[in-house]
Every structure is written in C-alpha cells, then in structure tokens.
Amino acid sequence: xxxxxxIAAVLMSASCVDGQDIGTPNLTxxxxxxxxxxxxxxxxxxxxxxxxxxxxxxxxxxVAARAAYYPTVSAEITNSQGLDGSRIGAGVLSASRLFxxxxxxxxxxxxxxxxxxxxxxxxxSRYLAEAEDQNTQVxxxxxxxxxxxxxxxxxxxxxxxRVARETVHARQTTADQIRALANANLKSLVDVQFADVNLSQxxxxxxxxxxxxxxxxxxxxxxxxxxxxxxxxxxxxxxxPAPISTLRPLLSAAIQNRPELRxxxxxxxxxxxxxxxxxxxxxxxxxxxxxxxxxxxINNPTSTSIPMGYEGAGINVDIxxxxxxLFSARAQAAHYESLAQxxxxxxxxxxxxxxxxxxxxxxxxAYQSIPVTEQFLHQAQTALELAQGRYxxxxxxxxxxxxxxxxxxxxxxxxxxxxxxYQSAYAGLQYTIGALH
Numbered sequence: 001x002x003x004x005x006x007i008a009a010v011l012m013s014a015s016c017v018d019g020q021d022i023g024t025p026n027l028t029x030x031x032x033x034x035x036x037x038x039x040x041x042x043x044x045x046x047x048x049x050x051x052x053x054x055x056x057x058x059x060x061x062x063v064a065a066r067a068a069y070y071p072t073v074s075a076e077i078t079n080s081q082g083l084d085g086s087r088i089g090a091g092v093l094s095a096s097r098l099f100x101x102x103x104x105x106x107x108x109x110x111x112x113x114x115x116x117x118x119x120x121x122x123x124x125s126r127y128l129a130e131a132e133d134q135n136t137q138v139x140x141x142x143x144x145x146x147x148x149x150x151x152x153x154x155x156x157x158x159x160x161x162r163v164a165r166e167t168v169h170a171r172q173t174t175a176d177q178i179r180a181l182a183n184a185n186l187k188s189l190v191d192v193q194f195a196d197v198n199l200s201q202x203x204x205x206x207x208x209x210x211x212x213x214x215x216x217x218x219x220x221x222x223x224x225x226x227x228x229x230x231x232x233x234x235x236x237x238x239x240x241p242a243p244i245s246t247l248r249p250l251l252s253a254a255i256q257n258r259p260e261l262r263x264x265x266x267x268x269x270x271x272x273x274x275x276x277x278x279x280x281x282x283x284x285x286x287x288x289x290x291x292x293x294x295x296x297x298i299n300n301p302t303s304t305s306i307p308m309g310y311e312g313a314g315i316n317v318d319i320x321x322x323x324x325x326l327f328s329a330r331a332q333a334a335h336y337e338s339l340a341q342x343x344x345x346x347x348x349x350x351x352x353x354x355x356x357x358x359x360x361x362x363x364x365x366a367y368q369s370i371p372v373t374e375q376f377l378h379q380a381q382t383a384l385e386l387a388q389g390r391y392x393x394x395x396x397x398x399x400x401x402x403x404x405x406x407x408x409x410x411x412x413x414x415x416x417x418x419x420x421x422y423q424s425a426y427a428g429l430q431y432t433i434g435a436l437h
Contacts, residue, residue, distance in 0.1 A: 029233035045225030058129040065125040105293015117280035127270035137259035148427040150223040154216035156420035164206035240426035257434030275334035281327040366422035380411035
C-alpha cells in the first residue's frame with residue numbers, strides 16, 4: 001500500500017512536465033470553406049479557361065459553316081500592258097489580255113443549292129459546338145471533384161497532425177513520469193527505455209503527419225488552379241448524409257446528368273450529320289456568278305466598240321460524274337466513324353454504370369466504418385485508463401501500457417480517417433451521378 005502511495009505521489013509531481021512539441025512556427029492562416037475553394041477553382045483553374053476557349057472556337061466554326069449561305073463579294077482591280085497588235089504568244093495570255101488597259105469591278109458568287117449538303121454541315125458544326133460546351137461541363141465537374149478530394153485530404157492530414165501532437169504530449173508525460181519513478185528507484189531502466197521508444201515513435205509519426213499536410217496543401221493549391229501554395233484554415237463542412245440504400249436511382253441520375261454521355265451523344269449526332277453530308281457530295285451544286293465594273297482606260301487601236309463599263313451574270317451547275325471513287329470512299333469513311341462514335345457512347349455508358357456501382361459501394365463501406373471506429377476509439381480509451389491504473393498500482397508491466405497507447409493512437413487515426421474518407425467517398429458518389437456542385 002505504501003509503495004502505491006509513493007508511486008502516485010511521483011506521478012502527480014511529474015504530470016506537470018510538458019512534453020516538447022515538434023511543430024512549425026505559428027502563421028496566420030487564411031480561412032477557407034469548401035464552397036470558397038470550389039469558387040476559386042472555377043474562376044482560376046487553367047483547364048476550365050482552356051475548355052471555355054475551345055468551346056468558343058467551336059461556336060465560331062458554326063458561323064464559318066453558315067457563311068456559304070451568304071454571297072461572296074470581292075473587288076478586283078486590273079492593270080495590264082501589252083504590245084499593240086500582238087496576237088501570238090506562249091502561255092495562257094490571250095489576245096484580249098495584251099491590251100493596255102485599266103479596269104475595276106466587283107465579282108459576286110452565291111450558292112443557290114447543293115441539295116442539302118450545306119445544311120448537314122451546319123448541323124454537324126452545331127452539334128460539335130454543343131459537344132464542346134458539354135466538355136466544358138466535364139472539365140468543371142472534374143475540377144470540383146478534385147477540389148473536394150484535396151480539401152478533405154488536407155482536413156484529414158491536419159487532424160492527423162493534431163492527433164500526433166496530442167500523442168507526443170501524452171507519451172512525453174508518461175516518459176517523464178516513468179523516468180521520475182526510475183530516479184526514485186520505483187521503476188527499472190527497462191521501463192524508461194520502453195517509454196522513450198514509444199515517445200520516439202510518436203515523434204516520427206508527427207513528422208510524417210506534418211509532411212503529409214505540406215503535400216496536401218500543395219495538392220489543394222493545384223486543384224484550385226493557384227500558382228502559389230497558401231496556408232489555409234479550413235472550415236469543417238457539414239456532415240454528409242447517409243448514402244441511399246438502392247442503386248437504381250443513382251444509375252438513372254448518372255445517365256441523365258453526366259455531361260460525358262451528353263457530349264458523346266452530341267458527337268454521335270454530329271457524325272451522323274457529317275456522314276449524310278458526305279453522301280450528298282454526289283449531288284449537283286448550283287451557284288450564281290455575277291460581275292460588274294468599269295474600264296476607265298483601254299488602248300486598243302483595232303477596236304473602237306469597247307464600252308466603258310461591263311456587267312454579266314450566269315448560273316453554273318456542277319454535276320459530279322466520276323472522280324475515282326473519291327466521294328464514295330469519303331461517305332464510307334464517315335459511316336465507319338459514325339459507327340465508332342456509337343460504340344464509344346455505349347462504352348462510356350457501361351463505364352459510367354461501373355463507376356456508379358463502385359462509388360456507391362465505397363461510400364456505403366466508408367459510412368459503415370464510422371461507428372465502428374468510434375467504438376474502437378472508446379474501447380481504446382477505456383483500455384488505456386485501465387492499463388494506466390494497473391501500471392500505477394504495480395500490477396502490470398510497461399509493455400501493457402505502451403500497447404494500450406499504441407492502440408489508442410491507432411484508434412484515433414482510424415476514426416479521423418473514416419470520417420474524412422466518407423466525406424470524400426460521398427463527394428465521389430455525387431460526382432459519378434453528376435450532382436456535385
């Protein structure tokens with residue numbers, strides 16, 4: 001009984017000794033919520049800006065495709081000099097081009113009809129532009145999901161650092177207590193060595209946890225599209241709700257909401273329109289050509305009837321007859337591309353259904369782990385209290401208390417990990433069904 005009282009007195013005197021904390025200097029972190037992180041990413045991330053520019057370029061291709069519906073007008077100015085009376089010469093210069101003359105005029109060309117091919121080409125470019133808009137949505141959804149993952153990873157890493165610091169402090173206190181008992185010849189040096197080893201393990205865990213925080217900060221800055229890494233004080237988001245118990249509604253939501261599917265559907269429609277346009281190459285093309293202008297100067301001694309102005313108009317009908325199977329080959333190539341695009345859509349739908357199933361299983365498993373880790377933590381705390389009491393009374397060895405401390409540290413980390421893993425898994429589930437904002 002006297003021995004127990006002496007041990008208790010030494011423990012009380014040693015409990016006031018604070019352990020050394022291995023930490024970084026105090027900084028002034030910037031408060032940051034998850035919604036703010038997402039907003040920063042949407043405004044700054046270069047991938048989103050690039051996809052928006054690509055979508056804008058695709059929109060201009062629609063304007064370019066429609067340009068054939070409008071007339072093309074060009075201004076022409078011609079000045080030539082030739083030998084009077086020349087009629088013979090090599091090359092493409094005809095006699096009329098050998099006059100000394102100066103002329104100005106306008107030339108207009110207008111597509112009358114190509115029997116539907118231009119309409120198909122415009123529709124093709126419009127569907128491709130809409131597909132690029134959906135691709136922008138794909139990029140946006142990817143960035144938002146990346147921010148969520150990085151945000152929860154940083155929260156987990158910071159919580160792990162807090163656990164590690166508390167563990168270092170607790171084990172430092174235990175080591176000081178046991179060293180004081182050893183100095184009073186109430187414990188052996190073996191106990192001191194066990195306590196020091198336990199403390200060193202906690203210090204090593206803290207160093208690694210701090211390194212994980214630094215890497216998580218870099219990941220979050222990259223996810224938000226920032227050039228520099230800032231120190232943030234992350235705010236705890238609201239707890240994610242439990243995942244639904246049935247899978248079918250999630251699959252339906254994914255098929256309806258995911259922009260990847262809408263993008264591929266639009267690309268399939270664009271491929272079908274282009275296939276029809278290539279088949280329409282065999283149809284005639286009717287166009288109108290008109291010219292008008294003036295001849296302010298002409299020197300032709302052989303003729304005095306050339307007017308000072310001119311105008312003319314004509315209709316041209318271009319009828320394909322034979323071109324070495326070029327048009328049929330282009331039509332077949334477009335047909336095969338359309339078939340390939342259809343299979344890409346089918347493959348994406350299958351992959352999406354698999355992703356939804358995997359995300360639903362991961363979220364359900366992570367959600368089930370939370371109460372288990374909470375129970376584990378409670379049991380580990382109770383076990384440590386019992387082990388500490390038995391050790392103080394001299395009823396157990398240092399091995400029992402160090403093992404209890406290890407179990408408590410593992411339980412605390414498992415509880416932190418389970419909490420943020422579920423937050424991240426739930427965000428992943430929302431991502432797979434296209435509902436993450």
